[in-house]
Every structure is written in structure tokens, then in C-alpha cells.
Amino acid sequence: MKMSGGVEWALHCCVVLTASNTPVPAAKLAELHDVSSSYLAKQLQSLARAGLIHSVQGKSGGYVLTRAPESVTLLDVVRAVDGPGPTFVCTEIRQRGPFATPADACTTPCPVARAMWAAEDAWRQALAAVTIADLARDVDANSGPEALVGIQTWLTSGAS
Amino acid sequence: MKMSGGVEWALHCCVVLTASNTPVPAAKLAELHDVSSSYLAKQLQSLARAGLIHSVQGKSGGYVLTRAPESVTLLDVVRAVDGPGPTFVCTEIRQRGPFATPADACTTPCPVARAMWAAEDAWRQALAAVTIADLARDVDANSGPEALVGIQTWLTSGAS
DNA sequence: TATACTCGGACACAATGAGTCCGAGTAGCG
DNA sequence: CGCTACTCGGACTCATTGTGTCCGAGTATA
Numbered sequence: 001m002k003m004s005g006g007v008e009w010a011l012h013c014c015v016v017l018t019a020s021n022t023p024v025p026a027a028k029l030a031e032l033h034d035v036s037s038s039y040l041a042k043q044l045q046s047l048a049r050a051g052l053i054h055s056v057q058g059k060s061g062g063y064v065l066t067r068a069p070e071s072v073t074l075l076d077v078v079r080a081v082d083g084p085g086p087t088f089v090c091t092e093i094r095q096r097g098p099f100a101t102p103a104d105a106c107t108t109p110c111p112v113a114r115a116m117w118a119a120e121d122a123w124r125q126a127l128a129a130v131t132i133a134d135l136a137r138d139v140d141a142n143s144g145p146e147a148l149v150g151i152q153t154w155l156t157s158g159a160s
Numbered sequence: 161m162k163m164s165g166g167v168e169w170a171l172h173c174c175v176v177l178t179a180s181n182t183p184v185p186a187a188k189l190a191e192l193h194d195v196s197s198s199y200l201a202k203q204l205q206s207l208a209r210a211g212l213i214h215s216v217q218g219k220s221g222g223y224v225l226t227r228a229p230e231s232v233t234l235l236d237v238v239r240a241v242d243g244p245g246p247t248f249v250c251t252e253i254r255q256r257g258p259f260a261t262p263a264d265a266c267t268t269p270c271p272v273a274r275a276m277w278a279a280e281d282a283w284r285q286a287l288a289a290v291t292i293a294d295l296a297r298d299v300d301a302n303s304g305p306e307a308l309v310g311i312q313t314w315l316t317s318g319a320s
Numbered sequence: 321t322a323t324a325c326t327c328g329g330a331c332a333c334a335a336t337g338a339g340t341c342c343g344a345g346t347a348g349c350g
Numbered sequence: 351c352g353c354t355a356c357t358c359g360g361a362c363t364c365a366t367t368g369t370g371t372c373c374g375a376g377t378a379t380a
Binding site for chain 1 (some may be wrong): 161162163164165167168169171191192193194195196211216234242243246247248249250251253254256257258259260261265271272273274275277278279280282283284285286287288294295298299302303310311314318
């Protein structure tokens, strides 16, 4: 099992978007992270479809965060990019084979699925406890406060 | 992101193996769950490679649990079948692009990766808290205690 | 000793993710 | 008011991984 690599890109983009109030084109974000702009566009589209970012068209268009950074959790981003479905899918194999339990007795989900889903819930809860604002703060603490403002000026200015 | 479907099969097989002290052939397990025996063999091989089950060759061979059911966690099975690697891989994109942070400053992992890995740890911890014995007990409680003993007799007897 | 049954790894096929491309639409500028 | 240039959006193709299958090596049994 491996998570889509686009999640990492999307998260970094969200952190960067924190530093800008004006729309940022996808090409700029791609150049900033040195990744394929065509592919990054796909992830940004997923974020836009989920309503996390808003797309502005036209000459000076781009993407802006719709909500405040404190109210966007990592779970939101992961669900938007990687899909909302559960990672573990129960195929109800207990209802198959010679010892199949009748469908009437399957009011509660299979114990195996219950345990797996409980673990997933723990994972989701941990993701929901962290917001984009938290990440931006950590980046500030790690790379120094001047990093994000430097990026901001680079984004707004037309530099290549 | 979707977990390998073989994990479900492997878990159910481990629960079934709880009920038998004698080796159980892969074909029997496949017929019991009504799944492809050839593919199930692959999952069982993964479990054997991880040391969770022991393979006995020869005419009346098969698979047996190596450890006690109480000391085999769901995390062990998941890691064996689905791979031990982390689901989120950090490509260190902070070290790329015009604002790349120098490698010297990257003593601690990227904040994004830290948060994602923390969530994964919560997931693993939840999986490690449940054992195969717990699952077997839950199945007993759900399907009635006669289910597993019935399966046991069916496994040991040569019935098709 | 021959046999029949077991596992084990090597071999194809399909689905999903990764990556790319061009067209529709819109804001700015002459 | 029209044009242009820039933006996003979805449709297409390729690579990788998971799914499924097969036959050969090895061993306990009769």
C-alpha cells in the first residue's frame, strides 16, 4: 500500500498558499517546487473540486485558499487528493464458502473489518487534528520566518 | 490509496488457523473462503516469509501458526502481506526549486512528513493493539461458538 | 522405492496511478 | 468595444503495481 505522491505536493502547495492573498498560478507553484506543472495541475483540480481552494480564471488568475488555514485539516487534503474511500474494503467473505454465515446474521460488520476500520479512524483522527496553519507555523520555526515572506514576494513579483 | 485485498484473506485465514493444531493445506483454506487457491497461496507465502506461519511439506502438510494467537497482532499480518514500508513517502521537495532549503538545515524531517508519519504511527498502534486471538473471540461472539469447532472438524476431516 | 500430495517461486494480465497535452473560458489592455 | 494573452479544465497515453495463474522442487506416506 502506498499513498499517492500527489498528496505531498498538495500539502506543500497549501502551505505556500497560506503566504499569499492574491491568486497564485499553478505554473508558479510547480516552478517553486520543481515538479511537473501539468501533473500538479491535476492535484490542484482535485483540491478545487473538494472546495478547499478556489480557482480564479483570466490573465492574473490562479488559486487561493477558500477557508482560513486554521480550518483546513490534513484529512481534508488527503481525502480530496487521494480519494475519500476507506483503504480497507470488506468483501464479506464470511458470506461465502461452505460455512457461509447467512446474511440475516450479518447485522454488524465482520470483526476483521471492524478492527481495520477502527485503526483507520485513529489515522483519520490524527490527520484531522493538524491544520495547514500548524504546518505553516512549523515551517516557520524550522526554516526561519524570513523564508515564507521571501516566497511571498517571489510569488507576487513576476520573477521567473 | 487502497489496501491490498489479500490482507483480508490473510486475516481470515489466521483466524481459521486458530482453530486447528494440525497443518491445514492452502487448498482447504481457499475452498473454505471460496477464493482462488492460487492467489491465496501467494498471501500465505508472504505470511510464511514473515515467520507468522510455518509451512509443513509432504503428503499431510499445510500451514500452522508459529506463535500463539495472542502474540500475533494485526500489524504483523498487514506488514507481512502489504509490505512494511510507510504509506507516505517524503521526496524532500523542500530541497528543490529556487527556494530550496540547504541540506545542512534538514536535520529534522519536513514538518509535512512529520505530521503524516505521526498519523501513520497512530494507525499502526491501533493495529498492534488487536491480536488474532481477539478476532477469534469476536467471531465466536458473533457467529456462535459452534461455528469455529464446526470448521475445525471440517478442516481435519477429509470432506470436500 | 514409488507415489501422491504439499509448498515455492516464476510467469501473464488488468487496474490504478503518473505524467502529458490541447481546448474552453475569462480578465486585462489597446 | 475587440483583441490578446494568460488562466484553468478535462481528455488522452504510458508506467507501475496489484491480481491472478501456472508448473516445477521437495517431502512424508504407503
